[in-house]
Amino acid sequence: MKKLVGVAPWFFIVIWSSGFVVAKYAFADADAIFFLAIRLLLAAVILFLLTAALRQPLLLSREDLRASLLIGVSLHGLYLAGVWYAIELGAPAGLSSVITSMQPIIVSVLAVRLLGEPLTRRQIGGLVFGLFGVFLVVLPKLSKANGFTAESLAFLFLALAGSTIATLLQKKVGHSIPLMIGTTYQFAIAGVGMLVISLARGRTHFELTHTTFWTMAWAVLVTSIAAVLLLLWLLNQGSAAKVSSLLYLVPPMAVLQAFILFGERVTSLGILGIAMTALGVALVIRS
DSSP states (O other): OHHHHHHHHHHHHHHHHHHHHHHHHHTTSBOHHHHHHHHHHHHHHHHHHHHHHTTOOOOOOHHHHHHHHHHHIIIIIIIIHHHHHHHHHTOOHHHHHHHHTTHHHHHHHHHHHHTOOOOOHHHHHHHHHHHHHHHHHHHHHHTTOTTOOHHHHHHHHHHHHHHHHHHHHHHHTOTTSOHHHHHHHHHHHHHHHHHHHHHHHTOOOBOOOHHHHHHHHHIIIIIIIIHHHHHHHHHHHSOHHHHHGGGGGHHHHHHHHHHHHHOOOOOHHHHHHHHHHHHHHHHHHTO
16 A cells, blocks of 8 residues: 555656646637546546446435535636636647646645644655745746637636635535545536536537547546545545645646657756656655
């Protein structure tokens, strides 16, 4: 179990950060919110069938259902839709990563008061060090912020609020929710909400191509089911501050994946930022 707890965070970082890369493929042939609605509803169906096949609980108490509603809307509604829609509006992926990576600072400060989790000086130093490293990684991209608007900025801050609320809720009221069926309800709640929004806006474009098929498959099976289950499991295993600090590694990992897949170059400043981010996360996790 100790080995699993040690390896799981790094596996989570790789698959979670791939979501920014997946977004780049998804927008060519589909509307962002409608794509996400289909993605979450498919993930809900698959996870429900998997839960039933494994003979896991299929029902939730009223309290757990209420908590799942709040977590689903926050994590999959506000955060996921906020980030994807902002990028669709033209916000650079690097700048989007910077804003959403401010979450660990907010969570760590609020967790002291709301969850009673202690925060050592070393953890504070690690959080600040990691945040500075993130800025170094994406700094070269900030000068290419063409298409960035006040509207996309508002959606990114909405996403930041969503991920912060979801993390705190999971630690405060979500620890008793059965992991698989709870996540199923969260997917379904957010998916139905996004579907209603898409229909109301008349934005339901989705062209089935090889790109959208494989993008949807990866988004459903990996970045939805595998990554979210792993995130919630990690939150149940460790403190909110330690788990949320892993999000610092998402922008650097996204940069590396973009380099591998799209040939986007990583500057020496970016490499320095990746090293600083890794060190900052290590300080938080090992404190």
